[in-house]
Amino acid sequence: MKQVLSITPIDGRYARLTGVLSNIFSESGLIHHRIHVELKWLKFLITDLKVHEVVHGDKSLDLSGLDVLINDFNEDYALRVKEIESWTNHDVKAVEYFIKEKLDAAGLSPIREWVHFACTSEDINNTAYGLMLKKGKDMVVDLLKTLVAEIEKKALVYKSIPMMSRTHGQPATPTTPGKEFINFAWRLNQEIEVLESTVIQAKINGATGNYNAHLFAFPEIDWMAASERFIRDYLALEPILFTTQINPNTALSRVLHAMVRIAAVMIDFDRDMWGYISFGYFKQRVNEGETGSSTMPHKVNPIDFENSEGNMGLAISMMEHLAVKLQKSRFQRDLSDSTVLRSLGTVFGYFTIGIKNAIKGLSKVDLNQEVLDKDLNDNPELLAEPFQTVMRVYGEDNPYERLKELTRGRKIQKADLVRFVDGLEKVPPEVKERMRALSPQTYLGLAESLVDLYFKDKSKNDK
Structure with missing residues (x-):
């Protein structure tokens, strides 16, 4: 029912795909992270910089309860913070007051005023x-x-x-x-x-x-x-x-x-x-x-x-x-x-x-x-590219223009290409034989090798 009433599809229709983000980016998630930072800063002040000890000379303070608070959070804490925010009208101040409540309950009242020390929101x-x-x-x-x-x-x-x-x-x-x-x-x-x-x-x-x-x-x-x-x-x-x-x-x-x-x-x-x-x-x-x-x-x-x-x-x-x-x-x-x-x-x-x-x-x-093969078989003009390239190599006249005339805007058959190859004058016989044997299915260049190279490089980088 809650998802049906959601304003955005993120928490509604697609909640099953995004629920994992809730603990991070929800209002509760934000409050949790704020509490975490405030408590960590408090611990840093007291245990690392020893500000409380410097000012009050108190070395006997039991801070075990502070670590418990740092590692403790549940949804009720977020609800309590929102309750405090309703009268503070300030979200971060509400977190500060909540933490002070928890410190008082844990017997850590002597350090409550170090919460949010020197911090802006x-x-x-x-x-x-x-x-x-x-x-x-x-x-x-x-x-x-x-x-x-x-x-x-x-x-x-x-x-x-x-x-x-x-x-x-x-x-x-x-x-x-x-x-x-x-x-x-x-x-x-x-x-x-x-x-x-x-x-x-x-x-x-x-x-x-x-x-x-x-x-x-x-x-x-x-x-x-x-x-x-x-x-x-x-x-x-x-x-x-x-x-x-x-x-x-x-x-x-x-x-x-x-x-x-x-x-x-x-x-x-x-x-x-x-x-x-x-x-x-x-x-x-x-x-x-x-x-x-x-x-x-x-x-x-x-x-x-x-x-x-x-x-x-x-x-x-x-x-x-x-x-x-x-x-x-x-x-x-x-x-x-x-x-x-x-x-x-x-x-x-x-x-x-x-x-x-x-x-x-x-x-x-x-x-x-089956569909891939049909498309290739129906388009033998794909071989115009390699044919005109080889014709350039062996000095045939106007290779691009001749193949353009043969193939552009027209459907041709394999037999048309064979006749075209037979009519070439400067391409060596053995090369003509390779041209006749070529098909769209075998004209793949280094496509397969590029896949192999990707995995070879990835394996090298993973090491």
């Missing part, structure tokens, strides 16, 4: 979103690797099977389905590498990025080094020092732009698969009871690839906006980024739906070699 938000982005990025990489693995399986099975290619939609030089699949695997791998190598940056340097309050309270502490240590060692993120109140979101933009390029590749892949299915090159396995059309019972539509294409288009439009918008802020701070960041989960939702449906579509198709 953005110190907590940018680190929380950094942790969320890192998890989301890792999930996307795993999902993409699953897709690439499925594409590679198809490539290996189909690497030697001839297929007529199309340029401008028209019959062109033969290729193999395996080689065309590998093109997409290679392109996706390029962006997977970008995602994996992109470190997520975060800052914790105060209201305008200058450590003003930190330094005034504890001038003896090297706050730049301390903040770098906290972000690196306690949060496993990459510290950034040069900011205003907000993180300039360079890393986020890098991730989103890589995902934009991936989504563009995916749309290209979806459309090619759609086209190959419409030509009959691939057959789709039918699920019993499934309806292809409300009025045409015979139809088996390529709905998974269409779904993937549509959702990737939505993802691109949002990712492009976020990637540009979130690098802008008036002077040292405005809040226009805050409302936009809340849609980060929506972006990952559409992207995830797109990838998962492409994987699903791929799992339901089988090659129809």
Whole structure:
């Protein structure tokens, strides 16, 4: 019932595909990550910088309960934070008050005022979103690797099977389905590498990025080094020092732009698969009871690839906006980024739906070699390219023009090509024999070798 009432399809119709993102990008997920950062910062202050000990001389404080809180979270905590927010009207302040409640209950009241010490809300938000982005990025990489693995399986099975290619939609030089699949695997791998190598940056340097309050309270502490240590060692993120109140979101933009390029590749892949299915090159396995059309019972539509294409288009439009918008802020701070960041989960939702449906579509198709062979046999003019190339080598007059006259805009037969070859004057007999023996099925160039090279390079890189 809840899914039927959902405003967006991400939490409604496609909840089964996006539910895994809920713990990261939902309101509860954001609150969880904020609590985590606040408690980690508290622990850093007390145990690493020892601020409480320096001020109060108290070395006997039992902090075991703090670690329990750091590792403890459930949905009721998020509901309590929202309850507090209803009267604070400030989401991060609500998290602070919630943590103080938990500290009091755990017998840690002496350190309650160190919660949120010297922090602006953005110190907590940018680190929380950094942790969320890192998890989301890792999930996307795993999902993409699953897709690439499925594409590679198809490539290996189909690497030697001839297929007529199309340029401008028209019959062109033969290729193999395996080689065309590998093109997409290679392109996706390029962006997977970008995602994996992109470190997520975060800052914790105060209201305008200058450590003003930190330094005034504890001038003896090297706050730049301390903040770098906290972000690196306690949060496993990459510290950034040069900011205003907000993180300039360079890393986020890098991730989103890589995902934009991936989504563009995916749309290209979806459309090619759609086209190959419409030509009959691939057959789709039918699920019993499934309806292809409300009025045409015979139809088996390529709905998974269409779904993937549509959702990737939505993802691109949002990712492009976020990637540009979130690098802008008036002077040292405005809040226009805050409302936009809340849609980060929506972006990952559409992207995830797109990838998962492409994987699903791929799992339901089988090659129809009979149709591939028919297309090749029906288009012997595909051999005009190698013939005119060989004619150039041996000095035949006007090779391109002669083959153009023979083949352009006309359907020819194999016998027409044989007669044409017989009439050549300068091509050696043994080469003519190779030309007569050539067929679209054997005119594959190095398509198979390119598939082998891909896997050879991949094996080398994996080592």
